[in-house]
Amino acid sequence: MSATQPLVAPVVLSIGDPAGIGPELIAEAWHRRTSAGLPPFIVTGGVEVLRAASTARGLDVRITPVSAPNEALEAFADGLPVLAGLDAEYRPGHPDQSGAALALGSLEHATEIAIAGAASALVTAPIAKSELGKIGFDYPGQTEFLADACDMAARDAVMMLAGPSLRTVPLTVHCALSGVPGLISHDLICHKARIVSASLARDFGIERPRLAIAALNPHAGEDGKFGNEEARIIAPAIAALREEGIDATGPHPADALFAPHARSRFDAALCMYHDQALIPLKALEFDQGVNVTLGLPIVRTSPDHGTAFDIAGKDIADPGALIAAIRMAGECAARRTAQGAHG
Template sequence: MTVAAPLAVSLGDPAGIAPEVIVEAWARRVEEGLAPFFVVGGASVLRAAAATRGIDLPIALISSPLDASAFATALPVLGDEDCAPSPGMPTLGGARLALHSLTLATALALSGEAGAVVTGPIAKSKLAEVGFTQPGQTEFLADACGVPHGDAVMMLAGPSLRTVPLTVHEALAAVPGLVTRELIERKARIVAHALARDFGLAAPRIAITGLNPHAGEDGRMGTEDRDIIAPAIAALRAEGLAVTGPHPADALFAAHERAHYDVALCMYHDQALIPIKTLDFDQGVNVTLGLPIVRTSPDHGTAFAIAGKGTASAGAMIAAIRMAGQCAARRAS
């Protein structure tokens, strides 16, 4: 795979599983067809993670992304920022390293020195203790790119399915009041543009779920589907977008239904995440749409409970790196 610049991988919390799945991804770089990448900081943490997994890991300490050509024979690590390895035991030093890694990786993607940023999972509570003020990495990326938080759209993507939650980390009781025509239309446009630009889908097909059981059954089980979601879909179709719905969510994710759309725009967090984690848990990728840079992340957390045990699957990290390289290559072409 050819990209204009190597991918920047942020370390995530060094006490989590990110270091070991990153080194596993490098070890499998050839068989998985991964674009060249470098990691920002944490050389000793990465060495310890490789030892845990029995991986022979040459590391090339680099001072510039231009030096990431060492990728073929060694894992390039940018800079000498580091901390003591402590799998499963997050520390403030580890949080500082994670924040440094995320900040620099993002800056390098914005400058064009990195073709994309792939973010390792973080522990938000620890990061907050060292000055991280955003709710999560998506909002951090949005602020760094000068994009409103609402326009940085989360898409979960796997081999079987892509989903986008309209509302994300909101209490279920609050969701009906947050579902508006304007929000549906704005997010659907962002999704359609991103799928065309970064995923090569000239006319992406977007299936929009209903909010209520059976998509409301024409108002008998709630009026939001009829009065808010359906008019938004009609407006989007009038713009020429390939949008359908509102679909009953209980049937939309069956295999024969998935063949008819490229992404499902869902009304709330679990409506979008349960199907993707059921179908593609070990290969799920969190992609941030609507940014001027490419950002992906494995769709899992720090998994402190299994960190350092050598059992964590690297599938989602490999998928995130692969997807970042593919999207970056399309933007560069």
């Protein structure tokens, strides 16, 4: 652990859709636990799925069924601890209802464990929302599910994509591009910027976070020639944030914001829409990108990729993003633990 002090509880992982790449990458992460510097972790459900996925990947991974999260700390050195219970048949590339039931049950159980404090952090493997929708999952994604589980409004859970050289936050997420201008507001920018600033300080140890806020229009509107959202909404919001003591700058033209020299000037970029945030992150950090949910009472991360049904079980999926998500979860949790001890 590079953060501050050892964790007193393991990180808990949900298994994700068992037909996707999640199970094999979880096994690979445990296999690389020492070289990757990972904290102890435990998986909720899927003993047989993980055993089969390990074999398909060609890994010699001992799956260790346990009955309580605290058993993971001792068991982790010799085997991958899995809370026995829900399971399914391992059918990579072929999602079905039983697999969706395992994915949802694992997510619910892992979330309960994290909220109860029996785990130091939560890492969620990729799910297929279309498959979960068939069994009653009616959330846009796992972020909204977690906000509800934590008795929070969805707007208070902020998605940040993080890699070694860049962090981005989409202010609007799953909506049509044509709807973005109507969703951008002074309140939205300020509300999310406050959460990002506080979370970077709390979970990432950045004493005075620097936020770069992107423009919506080309050339930041070019004095109203290409739109007036910058002058009418974004710039006033930035001014208000600065008055509060938050180091916010912009509106920055998005075409230049992610150049190497520009990235060194901010700790996170707040972007106006989904692709404005995710394209640069995935272009630069695809195999190490982590989805972090800011603003929750628990630490939650996830690899910034999907189920990849087309390559599941073929031993070609890169485990880098999941390994980074587990490592980041442990580091953020250790900082919270240290702050609690010193607070």
